[in-house]
Amino acid sequence: MSRPVASRADNPLRDPRDRRLPRIPDPCALVVFGVTGDLATKKLLPAVYDLASRGLLPPGFALFGFARRDWDTRDFKRFARNAVIAHARTEFSEDVWSRLADCLCFTSGSFDDDDAFDEMAKTLDELETVHGTRGNAAFYLAVPPDAFPPVLRQLQRTKLCDTTPLGGWRRVVVEKPFGHDLKSARELNTLVDDVFTGHDVFRIDHYLGKETVQNLLALRFANTLFEPLWNAHYVDSVQITMAEDVGIESRAGFYDATGAARDVLQNHLLQLLALCAMEEPVSFDAESLRIEKRKVLNAISLPSDHERYAVRGQYLQGWLAGRRVPGYLAEPDVPSNSTTETYAAVRLGVETRRWAGVPFYLRAGKRLPRRVTEIAVVFKRAPHLPFAATDTVELGQNQLVIRVQPDEGVTLRFGSKVPGPSVEVREVSMDFLYGEAFTESSPEAYERLVLDVLLGDKTLFPDREEVEASWEVIDPLEEFWSGRPPHTYRAGEWGPIAANTMVERDGRVWRRP
Numbered sequence: 463m464s465r466p467v468a469s470r471a472d473n474p475l476r477d478p479r480d481r482r483l484p485r486i487p488d489p490c491a492l493v494v495f496g497v498t499g500d501l502a503t504k505k506l507l508p509a510v511y512d513l514a515s516r517g518l519l520p521p522g523f524a525l526f527g528f529a530r531r532d533w534d535t536r537d538f539k540r541f542a543r544n545a546v547i548a549h550a551r552t553e554f555s556e557d558v559w560s561r562l563a564d565c566l567c568f569t570s571g572s573f574d575d576d577d578a579f580d581e582m583a584k585t586l587d588e589l590e591t592v593h594g595t596r597g598n599a600a601f602y603l604a605v606p607p608d609a610f611p612p613v614l615r616q617l618q619r620t621k622l623c624d625t626t627p628l629g630g631w632r633r634v635v636v637e638k639p640f641g642h643d644l645k646s647a648r649e650l651n652t653l654v655d656d657v658f659t660g661h662d663v664f665r666i667d668h669y670l671g672k673e674t675v676q677n678l679l680a681l682r683f684a685n686t687l688f689e690p691l692w693n694a695h696y697v698d699s700v701q702i703t704m705a706e707d708v709g710i711e712s713r714a715g716f717y718d719a720t721g722a723a724r725d726v727l728q729n730h731l732l733q734l735l736a737l738c739a740m741e742e743p744v745s746f747d748a749e750s751l752r753i754e755k756r757k758v759l760n761a762i763s764l765p766s767d768h769e770r771y772a773v774r775g776q777y778l779q780g781w782l783a784g785r786r787v788p789g790y791l792a793e794p795d796v797p798s799n800s801t802t803e804t805y806a807a808v809r810l811g812v813e814t815r816r817w818a819g820v821p822f823y824l825r826a827g828k829r830l831p832r833r834v835t836e837i838a839v840v841f842k843r844a845p846h847l848p849f850a851a852t853d854t855v856e857l858g859q860n861q862l863v864i865r866v867q868p869d870e871g872v873t874l875r876f877g878s879k880v881p882g883p884s885v886e887v888r889e890v891s892m893d894f895l896y897g898e899a900f901t902e903s904s905p906e907a908y909e910r911l912v913l914d915v916l917l918g919d920k921t922l923f924p925d926r927e928e929v930e931a932s933w934e935v936i937d938p939l940e941e942f943w944s945g946r947p948p949h950t951y952r953a954g955e956w957g958p959i960a961a962n963t964m965v966e967r968d969g970r971v972w973r974r975p
């Protein structure tokens with residue numbers, strides 16, 4: 463019989479560096495601002511439930527919702543239950559739910575409502591006694607960016623941001639987008655750092671919570687096979703693709719003010735690039751990882767010719783999965799003259815000895831033919847082929863493709879002789895699929911990241927410098943694009959023609975994922 467999970471943390475025989483066993487956070491409260499929004503409904507509440515069903519929440523736990531709706535805790539419980547049934551990864555169990563439901567409470571109020579925050583502070587104090595949360599609390603800002611400052615100021619005014627006299631910790635979780643450009647990101651960073659101390663600030667980039675993204679580090683640094691080839695001597699180029707078949711859904715207000723480059727290039731794609739290009743960290747602790755990522759982000763060079771190597775596009779109406787879908791300008795609440803991009807592609811360089819001359823092509827778009835995120839490392843051709851040219855007509859460049867989602871896994875593409883008396887080399891694939899290799903299914907990114915916040919583990923969270931270095935890459939692109947209409951592409955196509963021309967100009971083509 464296995465021992466109760468809670469006692470493992472206290473086991474004196476356990477090596478604290480052994481990360482195979484589950485870690486259980488301290489007793490604590492998780493306060494979610496904007497708890498009725500899309501993010502909380504689809505991701506956060508289900509993630510908390512999934513943690514509960516895996517036995518990973520501490521015995522003293524409370525989930526505190528804060529939102530404008532005129533609700534009491536009973537209404538909130540009903541809402542949370544529906545969210546969990548609709549979106550949780552693990553199977554719904556009445557037993558798990560009823561234990562979690564006992565830990566839920568709600569305060570109704572707006573962000574400029576002092577009384578509501580005072581009331582919340584009082585309830586958090588009470589939770590210490592009722593739920594044994596020991597004064598520990600994490601505040602999750604699942605709110606639009608313009609609500610960050612008022613919420614942070616309220617946390618400061620009520621002193622909720624301060625460590626309690628008995629040592630209870632206080633943490634804050636800030637969702638992306640972290641600022642709108644370098645200047646606003648710096649201002650926001652200054653504000654957050656004024657309210658919370660640096661190590662208590664968790665900036666979320668949910669891509670870092672994905673198993674496949676973490677596996678990139680294992681793939682590179684736990685094996686001998688790939689690292690010797692992982693440099694400009696062998697790598698021809700790297701393509702990072704984040705394609706979505708969905709449009710902007712019901713997020714016109716946010717999306718039209720943001721666009722693809724700020725929405726996902728500035729964060730998810732640059733983080734993938736950093737993990738792919740960084741040197742081996744001295745260890746896998748948060749600071750060592752961030753040091754290496756930061757070096758890459760600071761070494762990124764922009765194309766000297768933006769006109770040719772930075773392309774943005776907007777989708778027109780088209781057909782996707784047999785359905786006619788509207789163009790971006792016809793989406794509800796999008797201004798009919800909007801020039802916001804729903805697609806962005808750029809060629810970047812990484813100015814280090816390892817990567818000199820290797821282009822990193824990044825692209826992200828909505829309403830593309832299918833949902834797929836992948837990193838394709840494309841290798842150079844063999845310097846000499848002792849075959850007749852006709853033997854290798856069907857041999858492409860070797861590729862290592864890390865499939866972030868869906869069909870999570872890794873594919874190696876290389877040439878193989880076609881069986882038979884003739885000599886013909888054709889491209890084949892060797893596949894690793896998570897679903898086949900492992901019996902356990904991967905946790906959702908938010909499940910992992912919420913747990914890490916409660917554990918105080920910052921390994922998977924970008925820091926202030928990373929965020930700012932990423933804006934330094936995006937700002938000049940935005941400046942170049944501003945005032946120029948985006949290219950167009952039909953929904954269901956792989957982006958604008960100009961994006962194809964961009965790689966063809968370099969003698970390459972985009973991979974068809």
Ligand code: BG6
Binds near residue numbers: 706725726835
């Ligand atoms: C979010 C973006 O960060 O990531 C969305 O704001 C995008 O526009 C989403 O749809 C995609 O996330 P995932 O995990 O489904 O790839």
